[in-house]
Amino acid sequence: MQKTSAAPAIRIRNLVKRYGSVTAVDGLDLDIAPGSVTALLGGNGAGKTTTIAMIMGLLLPTSGSIEVLGHDMLTSRYRVLARMNFESPYVEMPLRLTVRQNLTVFGRLYGVAGLAARIDALARELELSEFLGRPVGKLSAGQKTRVSLAKSLVNEPDLLLLDEPTASLDPDTADWVRSHIERYCAERGATVLLASHNMGEVERMASRVLMMKAGKIVDDDTPSGLLARYGRQNLEEVFLDIARSPVVRASQTEPVA
Template sequence: MDAITVSHLSKRYDETLAVDDVSFSVARGSTLGLLGGNGAGKTTTIAMLLGLLVPSSGSIRVLGHDMARHRFAALARMNFSSPYVSLPSRISVRENLQVYAHLYGVRHTAQRIAELARELDLTGLLDRLAGELSAGQKTRVALAKSLINRPDVLLLDEPTASLDPDTGDLVRSWLERYRAESGCTILLASHNMAEVERLCSDVVMLKKGRIVDHGTPQDLLDRYGREDLEDVFLDIARGRTSLEAHT
């Protein structure tokens, strides 16, 4: 059974069609990369998956729950991280994590926070104000927040943005391990193509709100005759089809 099923999803703002008849599914325990340039519809799609935004048409099912009618049942088993949505900066990292532990009904809060702090190297930061942290530290805290409830579905928007290569690699390794151990399903929006190749079993390419290609990273590399996804991304962004890319 798929963890996420998106069928004919569209979102219109007045004259603008931000997402246009998008359909895809994500198998349980797999990682889907949602790729596309700025304005491709990634954020809008994620916002609809999270119930922040009501679709103009189409449907979303997460963990078997229809998001239009039973979104809270799904949201309790989901979580989200984005460097573009802040955590309160005037309270400590520990207090932030406590707040979200309460919101997600996490048991043994102190133990869970200590566990996440140890694994994401946050122990020394727990009693510092969230606003005093560096961008990389904030991203790690946001990731800890997104894992506080041991989610079955994790939506990550640029999870390693602002991280140095070493910490970025640590986070990627940690996500791989977490997925392997928990069977968590991950939907990842990223501009880091190396990250997508490493973490994603499937990739959806969006452009102007529509899916323009879809497949495993290897499928896309073969189809476009490229060595890495960065070139495939450029081919799609610049309007070259897989056939043109071959010639």
């Protein structure tokens, strides 16, 4: 388990989300260190998306607290939203607007200074220059993912939330996207919370893995720590062990950090 003396980028205490009689997130306690890349894993319905949505402020918890970059997301989320961003291939950008128009709109919403130069720089970095004038709806899946990534980086966020950032991309493009995210994090010291079902991606990018099941974190370690403890060759086997086991391997009595 990692320990850090710096104030956490994300601090969650006793977070609960219920939909009627269904408990989607069940008393989560969690600290995420600044500058770290943390993967949130779990089967469908484990509570990953619900947790991320509450961190972003899209979803109100039933109870508990969430602090992001030192701000309470329930009472002062607008103080911190400009320092966060999100990327998911499942949430498309407006399709009729061109790449430049989309980035202009989102850049202005985030209050980015020197926006035109920022968009040009992003376009160069993400090899989007030739597509800037093209509607997003006319781009390939890989190009759309790069646009979505550009949008997520337009405000140079201190906290980046990624939901399956390379889903449905070919291995070459997926590798390219991962490399770019890694480079960005290394240069900016940004914190990343990554939800993914791609275990190779998690092993490569994450320094810490949180395993969720039935709304709780049931294990928390480095990728190598998990492999060693479960005696497995890769994270996919660890994932299957946890997903198919009714037993909680590591219960939470203290906030995991």
